[in-house]
Amino acid sequence: MADHGNKCYIPGCVGDVSTFHTLPTERNCQKAWLMFIYNRIPQQFNSKLLVCSSHFTTDSFSNLGQYQAGFAQRLILKKGAIPTISPQASTSQQGRGSEQLPPSPRSRDVECQTDSTEKTRSIGTQLSWGTLKDTRVRSKGTQSKVSSFDVGAETTPSLPTVPLSSTRINFTPCKRPRLEFDEEEDRFEPHDSTYNAGDSAVTGESGSSQQTTYNVSKYIVFESCLRELFDTCPLCKTKCDVQCRRMGTYVAFTQLCPKCSYHRKWESQPVIGSTPVGNLLVSAATYFSGASFIQFEKICKAMQLQIIHYDAFQRHARNYLEPAIVHKWNLDQNHLFRKLQEGGKVAVAGDMRADKRGHSGKCGSYSLMHLASNTILDMQLVQSNEVGGSSHMEKEGLKRCLDHLESNRLEVEYIITDRHPQIQTFLRERNIAQLYDVGHFEKGLSKKLDKLSQQKGCGIVRNWKRSMKSHVYWSAASSTSGPEKVAKWTSLINHIQNKHIHENPVFPKCAHPDRVSRDPRKWFQPGSMPLHKVEKILTNERVLKDVGKLSPHPHTSPLQAFHSVSLRFAPKNVVFPFIGMLCRLYLAAMHYNENGVCEQENTRSQGESTAKPLKTAPSYDYITALMKLVFEELFADPAPFVQELKQIPIPFVF
Secondary structure (H helix, E strand, C coil), X not given: CCXXXXXXXXXXXXXXXXXXXXXXXXXXXXXHHHHHHHCCCCCCCCCCCEEEHHHCCHHHECCHHHHHHCCCCCCCECCCCCCCCCCXXXXXXXXXXXXXXXXXXXXXXXXXXXXXXXXXXXXXXXXXXXHCCCCCCCCHHHHHHCCCCCCCCCCCCCCCCCCCCCCCXXXXXXXXXXXXXXXXXXXXXXXXXXXXXXXXXXXXXXXXXXXXXXXXXXXXXXXXXXXXXXXXXXXXXXXXXXXEEEECXXXXXXXXXXXXXXXEEEECCCEECCEEHHHHHHHHHHHHCCCCHHHHHHHHHHCXXXXXXXXXXXXXXXXHHHHHHHHHHHHHXXXXXXXXXXXXXXXXXXXXXXXXXXXXXXXXXXXXXXXXXXXXXXXXXXXXXXXCCHHHHHHHHHHHHHHHHHHCCCCEEEEEECCCHHHHHHHHHCCCEEEECHHHHHHHHHHHHHHHHCCCCCHXXXXXXXXXXXXHHHHHHCCCCHHHHHHHHHHHHHHCCCCCXXXXXXXXXXXXXXXXXXXXXXXXXXXXHHHHXXXXXXXXXXXXXXXXXXXXCCCCHHHHHHHXXXXXXXXXXXXXXXHHHHHHHHHHHHHHHHHCCCCEEEEECCCCCCEEEEECCCCCHHHHHHHHHHHHHHCCCCHHHHHHHHCCCCCCCC
């Protein structure tokens, strides 16, 4: 049920408070309600839509007799009841709801403003008649000349007006400032016959006024078209004096008629305090999507679209956007930690991404991924001057990640990393099982084989390179122990010589079917120089030691995919401050965690016998959540969020 501050969502209806009914939860019934209210099903809608009883037939209520007799204060809908009566329909079977008739066009309700107007408006001017606001104070003797005009209720904050239903105008002061963020009221402007209620309805979960400031549609309007709306006085048709004031994406026009003193002020967007909502929206949309404000500014300048300056973008990021990102990342991470604590030990994979190649990197981010759910567990940004050089950043990043997991009571079962010597020593000291990523091992092996194949007389190595790389993955995936991996790996030396029986009892024979080669030239010849060099690479002491610790199943390739995503949010050719880089990496992690486990649709292409995966479009729910956090919570009181951001230690800038 609704309270006294709510109204029926059907345009043109002002129902009795005691007869309101909320949107049902049943899916089919909910669709029917939305089709009746909006004429279509919107993507987003208020979960607390209110419809009064005047839109239901008498057989839709279970207690109609009790209600009419006075034994019930509210009407109760039957399960599956659907509104079918439009506000213009005249019925006699609606109980008390039939007494609520839409107001006539001459006497429009001040707060509803959904009834039709007497005069049609030009679609080309994009100005409804309700926006013409008469703020003049006339004497009683002259009121009869303007009594025929229906003046809208929404006007400048200094001189509010009411509809003219008689020959007398009474000006009353505003009870609450119109520009305050938490006190804006939902208002609907009158529309012409082409109006569709679903196009401008308030969307969201709560239907609060805060959502109307940033969730509504926006359009690009030319200044010349706007000025046409204010050049002529709507009362005496005299050319008016027009002043324009702009602040970023915000523009305001002040119109004054020199003949009849008609005056009004029009604003292009809501203003919260002293901040236009559109200016903050531009900064938030640019930052949260990982785009570059510099590039966006170039696009706007090319088309002469007025936007905010870079200084304003930085101020918005520092005061609102970055605190929101840090807060949401902490909430999501704590929720993930609580979920994983119920499952015992976790298997993770770790890898570092540096902003530059080699030993000249300034910052490095170490990412820890949960293998079972393919989500980023933690991320630590390390600056090289904190640890005495860029060569120590990977170890420090891993240490901080593991410390964070331990502080949240998460025990690591094993970790998959590359073969960095410092990482090996560190994990051995912490008594954590370490496995090596097959992809990193294969990549290092391929480089050595490529270099060998370019030498004179070693062209046969190029023919076997692909098979050797495949043998690495097969040895790791098909083995259950370290000695078995080594035995299968060393069998490759016999296999490339066309020998498929081996002396090692762990793996005495090749697993492939026996074949008789008709071309002996494709095999390595015993005692040849290419065989000697290949054997030296494949049976190196360190190689054999590392083969025994190769990961059998998961690899760090998903981490490489995440690093590709992070390049969209934090390119390596752009220098960011420490907090700016950290927040952009958090955004990349949010995007990956939301879309990393997206299902793939399978489709069969014409003329082919195999099904190919069709990737689904990514979702951006995290941006919607960040927008809601900024405009509904953080903007009202940013102090707690800024304090949470300040708890992150920032290293010395060099």
